[in-house]
Amino acid sequence: MDSFKNQPIIYQDGNYIPADSVGMNFSSQTIHFGYAAFDSLRAYQTENGTKLFKARTHFERLKHSCELVFLPFHWNIDKLIADTYKLLDVNQLKNAYVKCLIYTEPGIFMNEITETHLIITAVQYDSYYGENHIKASISSYEKSNPQSSPVNAKITGNYINSVLALAEARKKGFNEAILIDQYGYVTESSSSNIFIEKNGKLFTPKEGNIIPGITRNTVKQIAAQLEIEVVEKNLDVNDLKSADAAFLCGTLAEIVGVYSVDEVIFPTPFSESIGSNIQRIYKKIVLDQLSFEVII
Numbered sequence: 001m002d003s004f005k006n007q008p009i010i011y012q013d014g015n016y017i018p019a020d021s022v023g024m025n026f027s028s029q030t031i032h033f034g035y036a037a038f039d040s041l042r043a044y045q046t047e048n049g050t051k052l053f054k055a056r057t058h059f060e061r062l063k064h065s066c067e068l069v070f071l072p073f074h075w076n077i078d079k080l081i082a083d084t085y086k087l088l089d090v091n092q093l094k095n096a097y098v099k100c101l102i103y104t105e106p107g108i109f110m111n112e113i114t115e116t117h118l119i120i121t122a123v124q125y126d127s128y129y130g131e132n133h134i135k136a137s138i139s140s141y142e143k144s145n146p147q148s149s150p151v152n153a154k155i156t157g158n159y160i161n162s163v164l165a166l167a168e169a170r171k172k173g174f175n176e177a178i179l180i181d182q183y184g185y186v187t188e189s190s191s192s193n194i195f196i197e198k199n200g201k202l203f204t205p206k207e208g209n210i211i212p213g214i215t216r217n218t219v220k221q222i223a224a225q226l227e228i229e230v231v232e233k234n235l236d237v238n239d240l241k242s243a244d245a246a247f248l249c250g251t252l253a254e255i256v257g258v259y260s261v262d263e264v265i266f267p268t269p270f271s272e273s274i275g276s277n278i279q280r281i282y283k284k285i286v287l288d289q290l291s292f293e294v295i296i
Helices: 029-033 055-068 077-090 156-171 214-225 237-241 274-286
Strands: 009-012 015-018 037-046 049-052 096-104 116-124 134-142 176-180 186-189 193-198 201-205 230-233 245-250 254-261
Touching: 009 077, 015 077, 029 096, 037 055, 049 077, 055 077, 055 096, 055 214, 077 096, 077 116, 134 156, 156 176, 186 193, 186 201, 186 237, 193 214, 193 237, 193 274, 201 214, 214 230, 214 245, 214 254, 214 274, 245 274, 254 274
Parallel strands: 134 176, 134 254, 201 230
Antiparallel strands: 009 015, 009 116, 037 049, 037 096, 096 116, 176 186, 193 201, 193 245, 245 254
8 A cells, every 4th residue: 555566657737647757856845854744535446336434524634734845736626526536546546545745846845835836645455454453552652742843734744653552552562542632632543533322322622733634524423314313522542441432444454353452442332322323424424325415
């Protein structure tokens, strides 16, 4: 998934070119300071053809991330959507993971950025975690302080703590990490939002110290249709570990059950949880088999 070897054509500034011909100027602030914005989409093979799930919402979030960190965004979103479908077509991809990166012009110094470039890549993709449920650990790395950088922006520099947290978790025998903020509240995993189930309700960390994900919003919409209460609030580690069940959600992860956190195994099997029902409905929605209006 992190290689171009299965994806020979990428999209760069309106052109479709071989991936191995792309380079980035070594003096770019993107390389030296992690100054770039990105977003990710999923494409699904449906009975109605290949469909990008919530493409406009993703590209609008990409634009918003750029605005939050003063990166110029000069692309037309309608054209980007059409161009992404063409990228899937030229690479003969049906089920795919699409990654968009807006990076800076050459210039090693911290000067104002007046020019940016866009690359879109797509690779064949089915499932991040497979059929496995997650064994997570509480990370020693904290979520970024919202006063140090906008945590609701998808910017590359914000993700070094996620990279370190995931590496730490895997070295300890877990396959995911949960990050806590500076006040001891649960935020999210290395790349996904988290929901916990308790007494028939869903709880999720409130906005302010998380990325309010597009999949997270979809989960809330599904829960509303199912008349399941969703409470957004500060959650500490005890809240998490005393839950009946839990799941992660995100573009990459989709919806996946959490089996345990550290030494605590959740008492309700994921297959019997609210999350499992939402997972089933979510899959039908992204495959164009169901709309929000008829999920009950």
